[in-house]
Amino acid sequence: MNGKGRPRGFDKTEALRRAMEVFWTRGFQGASMAELTAAMGLNAPSVYAAFGDKVALFRAAMALYNETDGAGIWDGIETAPTARDAVAGMLRASAEAFTCGAAPRGCMVVLSALQSESPHPEICDDLKAMRLRNIDLLERRFERARDDGELLAGSDCRALAVYVTTLQHGMSIQARDGANRETLSAVVDCAMAGWDAMIAASQPSGDNSRRQ
Amino acid sequence: MNGKGRPRGFDKTEALRRAMEVFWTRGFQGASMAELTAAMGLNAPSVYAAFGDKVALFRAAMALYNETDGAGIWDGIETAPTARDAVAGMLRASAEAFTCGAAPRGCMVVLSALQSESPHPEICDDLKAMRLRNIDLLERRFERARDDGELLAGSDCRALAVYVTTLQHGMSIQARDGANRETLSAVVDCAMAGWDAMIAASQPSGDNSRRQ
DNA sequence: TTCCTTTTGTAACGATCAATAAATAAATCC
DNA sequence: GGATTTATTTATTGATCGTTACAAAAGGAA
Known part of the structure; x- marks a missing residue:
């Protein structure tokens, strides 16, 4: 059930990392989907298909932050x-x-x-x-x-x-x-x-x- | 040069105080002009005529904050x-x-x-x-x-x-x-x-x- | 009254917002 | 190869963003 259909043409984690940096810098409100998709190097539909809407994308970025840059502070x-x-x-x-x-x-x-x-x-x-x-x-x-x-x-x-x-x-x-x-x-x-x-x-x- | 033309129909300081509360609560980006004008009880042209654009309105609200709620903290x-x-x-x-x-x-x-x-x-x-x-x-x-x-x-x-x-x-x-x-x-x-x-x-x- | 100035309400401007419809492209499964 | 499934591209949606023309309204000055 995994390899069906056209494979994704980008690294999902890398794209999320770029979105995380935009949210981190601009905040949730200050980060527009236009800027996010540009930073991720994707078109809007690819982002929506991979992560859902803006709120879901932020939550995924937040989770990545806690696993990477934010990790080690409270551990x-x-x-x-x-x-x-x-x-x-x-x-x-x-x-x-x-x-x-x-x-x-x-x-x-x-x-x-x-x-x-x-x-x-x-x-x-x-x-x-x-x-x-x-x-x-x-x-x-x-x-x-x-x-x-x-x-x-x-x-x-x-x-x-x-x-x-x-x-x-x-x-x-x-x-x-x-x-x-x-x-x-x-x-x-x-x-x-x-x-x-x-x-x-x-x-x-x-x-x-x-x-x- | 003061009493020329139609007199303003609202209290400028009171309107600014309401704008200040909106900015204070929502932040600059989070406060829309629609919400600001509604809270001030005015139409948009009255706000722009009295205070200028959104940046100028925020600065005036910020100054009012420093004179009122924010005063006394650092004095x-x-x-x-x-x-x-x-x-x-x-x-x-x-x-x-x-x-x-x-x-x-x-x-x-x-x-x-x-x-x-x-x-x-x-x-x-x-x-x-x-x-x-x-x-x-x-x-x-x-x-x-x-x-x-x-x-x-x-x-x-x-x-x-x-x-x-x-x-x-x-x-x-x-x-x-x-x-x-x-x-x-x-x-x-x-x-x-x-x-x-x-x-x-x-x-x-x-x-x-x-x-x- | 008739100007003149300023404020007011209505309505709309172009730009940008988040989100999506439709069509094409690229992979696997039968 | 043909059918199916998923990803990508292009273009666009309705809503909201900050801002402003425009004309009616309301005061003082002539």
């Missing part, structure tokens, strides 16, 4: 020996990935569809779910570190996880604004310099009333 | 008694502004035009310039704190300024993802808990070679 969270190493490794991997060669700056998950109330909320919901999953991943790692004694028994693991991802999201914007690898590394250095004091002070939420 | 940087107070005040003001009433979540400067290579790079450049100006503002405040002895003589003020703005940019994305005021406040608590250790460790850049 070390579970395997890192300590929570501190997990955070430092993820942030330093981000600093590298966000300023890597000719690839678009910053993270595709953060930058390619932020306007949730768009004609295609599905796309934005997908990306949001990925971001929230990363928070959960960090939170679980911190809970394990709390069980291991690396973090205090009263540590607010959720708050720490949100803090770290907040910084990582901001790094994507800095990268888009032109920050180079040294600048992003300096940001990570700042964060890690404060880490020990941060986890020493982290407490279960409740005294937010002292907000000025 | 305290120079006047705060210490650099620590400046950072804490700015971040806490952001946490409030990003989760305020019925207003769109997050910061319009960060969220409304991130795709720099768009058909309208001018808009993105404007916002980028605003963000870089905030970094400079923080850097200068930190330099003053260094002269005052609050920061060490060898502190890397630029790196600290980029770190703080990175966190603030990330907070906009968290707000868009649904983070409430307590969550953002907890992020600020984390940052401030690490602040003293961070400024104690901040050194002039140069040993970034120990990046893993």
Whole structure:
């Protein structure tokens, strides 16, 4: 059932990689099908036949991103020996990935569809779910570190996880604004310099009333 | 020369405020003139006569944002008694502004035009310039704190300024993802808990070679 | 009143948007 | 070889994009 009919005349993965770069650079809304098909070196019907409509094409490109350029950023969270190493490794991997060669700056998950109330909320919901999953991943790692004694028994693991991802999201914007690898590394250095004091002070939420 | 001709039949500032909310929510690209004019309660020719084209309308809306919802976030940087107070005040003001009433979540400067290579790079450049100006503002405040002895003589003020703005940019994305005021406040608590250790460790850049 | 200026509503402009119909081309299966 | 199936090319679809002619409407100035 496989080799029936005229064979496809292009490399599907390579075409998807080019589409990914366009989505990554311009965002979902900013990438027109005309530009996408041109970058893929195809005519529109070939794209629609191979990937479906624009939303499906973006989802496939997003999946490819997670397998390629986006991989390796969050992979070390579970395997890192300590929570501190997990955070430092993820942030330093981000600093590298966000300023890597000719690839678009910053993270595709953060930058390619932020306007949730768009004609295609599905796309934005997908990306949001990925971001929230990363928070959960960090939170679980911190809970394990709390069980291991690396973090205090009263540590607010959720708050720490949100803090770290907040910084990582901001790094994507800095990268888009032109920050180079040294600048992003300096940001990570700042964060890690404060880490020990941060986890020493982290407490279960409740005294937010002292907000000025 | 003022009262000549037919008087305008709408409140220009009120109409601009409604346009601002649409741009804030949908972004520059995501906001169509059809939706903008509908939200403003006007027909297209009235909008073009009063504000010019879409780019000019966005710039006017951006200026209004800086005077209203966006005001008060960065105002305290120079006047705060210490650099620590400046950072804490700015971040806490952001946490409030990003989760305020019925207003769109997050910061319009960060969220409304991130795709720099768009058909309208001018808009993105404007916002980028605003963000870089905030970094400079923080850097200068930190330099003053260094002269005052609050920061060490060898502190890397630029790196600290980029770190703080990175966190603030990330907070906009968290707000868009649904983070409430307590969550953002907890992020600020984390940052401030690490602040003293961070400024104690901040050194002039140069040993970034120990990046893993 | 009669100009003169500006705003308003209606309707439409060409361009671009995502998506597709129809016809041709190239492979396998019988 | 003939039939079938899939891919490619060309051209086009209706919808929406930002923007604007045009003429009626509403004020001050003569």
